[in-house]
Amino acid sequence: MRYEKIILSSISMYVFLLITAPIVLQAEDALEGKVIFESKCGQCHDISRSLSKTKNLEEWKVTVQRMAKKKQGLINKAEEAKIAEYLNSLNKK
Numbered sequence: 001m002r003y004e005k006i007i008l009s010s011i012s013m014y015v016f017l018l019i020t021a022p023i024v025l026q027a028e029d030a031l032e033g034k035v036i037f038e039s040k041c042g043q044c045h046d047i048s049r050s051l052s053k054t055k056n057l058e059e060w061k062v063t064v065q066r067m068a069k070k071k072q073g074l075i076n077k078a079e080e081a082k083i084a085e086y087l088n089s090l091n092k093k
Contacts, residue, residue, distance in 0.1 A: 060087045
């Protein structure tokens with residue numbers, strides 16, 4: 001009986017982690033994208049303009065890539081993706 005409770009508790013914890021881990025990781029990615037967006041994109045223009053736009057992920061990727069080319073070396077490819085994902089996450093509210 002004691003081992004059954006231990007096994008059941010272990011399974012419950014595993015299921016809980018499977019469900020919550022992706023949510024936590026998405027939140028961390030969004031926060032990282034927000035920090036990069038504010039610090040790097042804000043160097044060239046007012047970020048409120050971008051925050052008022054509604055685009056899908058592919059449209060954000062194109063926009064961020066176009067903006068990154070304007071100031072070579074400021075934003076790398078990984079940061080481009082995180083910025084686009086952050087901006088896209090704002091549209092889902």
